[in-house]
Amino acid sequence: MTNAIEFIHVKKEYQEQDVIEDLNLSIRKGELFVLVGESGSGKTTTLKMINRLEKLTDGEIFVNGKDSQAVSDRKLRKDIGYVLQQIALFPTMTVAQNISVIPEMKKMPKSEIKKLTYELLSKVGLKPEDYWKRMPNELSGGEQQRIGILRAVIAQPSIILMDEPFSALDPLSRKQLQDLVLNIHEKFDTTIVFVTHDMNEALKLGDRIAIMSKGKVLQVATPEQIAQNPANDFVRDFFKASLVKNIYDVYIGRVGMVQGYITEKPNQKSMLVDSQETMRAVFKILSKYEYVAVQEGKEILGYLSRQQVISYLSEHEKD
Structure with missing residues (x-):
């Protein structure tokens, strides 16, 4: 299977301190890959290095077979969607206008944008006739997160990065949006890299999971393999502690x-x-x-x- 993203001996330093040490990691094309770990484990830094929001100190990262350091930021990010915990919807734009920002930048025909926006809103349980002209301040947190996800997927990028997108939401909204991510992944066969600190969320979403601690990947495996054969004591304890905590x-x-x-x-x-x-x-x-x-x-x-x-x-x- 072709790799969508590949880290080769990647290193990241902050103030001469190693945050990521010699990271070697392959994420397959069409995979829903989850990076999970405690705060400070390096998972968000790893994610941000993919689209160069964080610049690597040493090593190489290949995105869709191309050296990510050899292309401009604009060209690199053109085919990468990005969803954050705090969705930054444009406050003066309607729901429909927020969703259409990226496809308009890509010169997609307006008729196609309108059709896709209508279809996607319907798929996530937001009636287009009710939400089309709403402003962001008229939406709940879960609704804003839905719009942020639609904005990331409407132009059908080959890769979507998600950085703890649901951690601030209530359990029901979080469950609904997790299901939405699984549906999007199945429908579009998009490569999704998802960051979370919640092992339960990782087990539900991930085709494979990378467990990180102190800038190192301790195990990369399927949810079943991690549950049955944790690589070491840290992985086993992190798995159990997460289940008890939640x-x-x-x-x-x-x-x-x-x-x-x-x-x-x-x-x-x-x-x-x-x-x-x-x-x-x-x-x-x-x-x-x-x-x-x-x-x-x-x-x-x-x-x-x-x-x-x-x-x-x-x-x-x-x-």
Whole structure:
């Protein structure tokens, strides 16, 4: 498989201190590749060196087979989309105008831009007739992030860089946007490099994951390989700590899959909850009810007991 991005003996220094040490890394064309690690691990610096927002100190980076240092910033970034945690939508432009900025720069026909904008807004659950003329200050954080993603993908770049894009959002919005990234990746076969500090997010999204610490890549593998065969103690502990830290933000639908739903409707009263609701919210409900009825769309998937949820929490907190 052809590599979309390749780091060869890349080094990055800040004030004579190594931030990235001798990085050798290949990201395959059409891959959803996740860089995960704690704050200061070097993952964002690695991402930014791809489009030269950070300049490397030594080594080589090849993007789509070309030396990234041998072309202008403009030419390099022309085929690279970029999504940040804090989406910088143009405040004086409407939603449609924000989305059309990059394709207009690429001289895409206006009729095609309009058609694509309409289709993409519809795909992410934002009715074009309602959102077309809205201003950024009229959008929620999750809606702004959707527009930022659409702006990055509408011109169909070969590579999209995403730097902790969902870390400031609530769990439900984060889950919806993670699903959106997976859908975009499947539809356009775009190479996506995604940075996160959340191992659960990395495991959900990544075709492969690179775990970083102190400027070094400790392991590159599929989610299954990392879960089953961590390369060292740091990787194993980071994996487990992430699961424990985020256990109350796990979705109740996942608990059902792990523990198995009670198939028959219980005699006691139950509270109806969405399958995308978090454990944190459901645990509060179960202080008053013995069961919750888990719903997805209009369908009730099954019932979960208070004891099942407590057992699930206890099992994972021991990890």
